[in-house]
Amino acid sequence: MALRMWASSTASALKISSASKAHISPAFSLSRCFSTVLDGLKYANSHEWVKHEGSVATIGITDHAQDHLGEVVFVELPEPGGSVSKGKGFGAVESVKATSDVNSPISGEIVEVNSKLTEAPGLINSSPYEEGWMIKVKPSGPSELESLMGPKEYTKFCEEEDASH
Numbered sequence: 349m350a351l352r353m354w355a356s357s358t359a360s361a362l363k364i365s366s367a368s369k370a371h372i373s374p375a376f377s378l379s380r381c382f383s384t385v386l387d388g389l390k391y392a393n394s395h396e397w398v399k400h401e402g403s404v405a406t407i408g409i410t411d412h413a414q415d416h417l418g419e420v421v422f423v424e425l426p427e428p429g430g431s432v433s434k435g436k437g438f439g440a441v442e443s444v445k446a447t448s449d450v451n452s453p454i455s456g457e458i459v460e461v462n463s464k465l466t467e468a469p470g471l472i473n474s475s476p477y478e479e480g481w482m483i484k485v486k487p488s489g490p491s492e493l494e495s496l497m498g499p500k501e502y503t504k505f506c507e508e509e510d511a512s513h
Contacts, residue, residue: 383412385503386477390496392453393505394435397477400493405454408481409441409472412506417443420472423465425482430458432485434492439482441472454492456485 385391390398395413399406414420422442432438432452439450461483465471472480487493497505 383410383415383506384477385411385499385506387499389477390453390493390498391502391505392451392496394451394453396451396453398453398493398496399477400487400490403486404459405456405485405487405493406481407452407454407483407485408476409450410502411476413448414441414473414476414480417441417448418445419443420469423469423472423482425461425463425465426458428458428461431488432456432458432483434489441469450482452483452485453496454485454487455489456487458483459486460484 386397388399390400391410392398395410397408397410409417420441420443424440424442426432426438432455434453434455435451437449438452438458441448441450462471462481464479465482472482474480
């Protein structure tokens, strides 16, 4: 949101309007979605990602979600050995702007939590798909992954969601 406000004020200062966008070369066209979306992951409409490898699925929040949240200052995680249900909350992310529940995109048993986030919650901002993962789950219904979005669908979803706000 801050980026959008900056872009809007910059465009005003430079006297760039939507009418002048037609004169911009296609090589310089701007995308509304500045967030990174990775191939090989599945995405929920609540902005969590899943990476399924073998018998374990790693879950975290997307780059798009962390960008909208702002600087993450605290992460609440569940205990290993518990279970998660698709669409239900398993933790929370607190930022300088708000606290948001994190929902599980799939059901299963929690086999590991990223304890590094306790001391370094900002890893969600700096590395949401690698160092900032939240939990690892042994899926109870791997077919649930099929209902999630792929990278192209998620990118379109984000662009449409941002355009409506």
